Amino acid sequence: MGTTKSAVFSEEINDLALLFKALGHPARIAIIQFLRAQETCICNDLVNELPLAQPTISQHLKELKNAGIIQGNVSGTSLCYCLNQDKIKELDAFLASLKYDQSPTCC
């Protein structure tokens, strides 16, 4: 055990869970927020911005990239990352699907 039983769930559910999981870490939220604040892409100003070591930040960037939440382009010696709006819309659509008009009777 220790392994998530992904095989028993639909692909749609697993995809959503991976997206949420990628955002389920404060460093990665901070990265996303910084990316958003810059409007344009950035590289490892993050190393100066966040109180984490460079390998740790690189690892978090990799996970966000694997999840498809950010995209990166090489530009000379540095790497330029930015948000992928499509994935954010996917999450948004899921959250929207959870909304009720009325509150249920029990809670």
Next chain:
Amino acid sequence: MGTTKSAVFSEEINDLALLFKALGHPARIAIIQFLRAQETCICNDLVNELPLAQPTISQHLKELKNAGIIQGNVSGTSLCYCLNQDKIKELDAFLASLKYDQSPTCC
């Protein structure tokens, strides 16, 4: 190590990360979707619905509850859980804050 360095991030960021983390598991997405589909609250029909053992489901419910994403009320022998729309709105607001009007220049 192995521990997330929460102390170095703002409370707002940590809270968001905890919410996303709670949704970062397929079983918990499935639970949320089932809750939504029922409109009204349910108990452990989840045990019949999901291919997971009862203690496992109970544990996932606990985590969703800890995160504040679901709420529960005792009603006789069974427990009635339902979604907490406020938390969903929090996540929604964060995602909305990530949107650009224009695509950045690099990606």
Next chain:
DNA sequence: TTCTTATATCGTAATATTGCAATGTAGCAA
């Protein structure tokens, strides 16, 4: 009281995640 039903909790094995030092690599400047 005893039984059943619905749930929570404990304990534990398997595995995943986090964080970082050390090290690698690739581009550019001198």
Next chain:
DNA sequence: TTGCTACATTGCAATATTACGATATAAGAA
């Protein structure tokens, strides 16, 4: 060439998560 800058990768220790069998607990039925 040497050296620097901006990353990525490797390896490892500490810790967290996942899943579940076994075992509680609490309410209601018989």
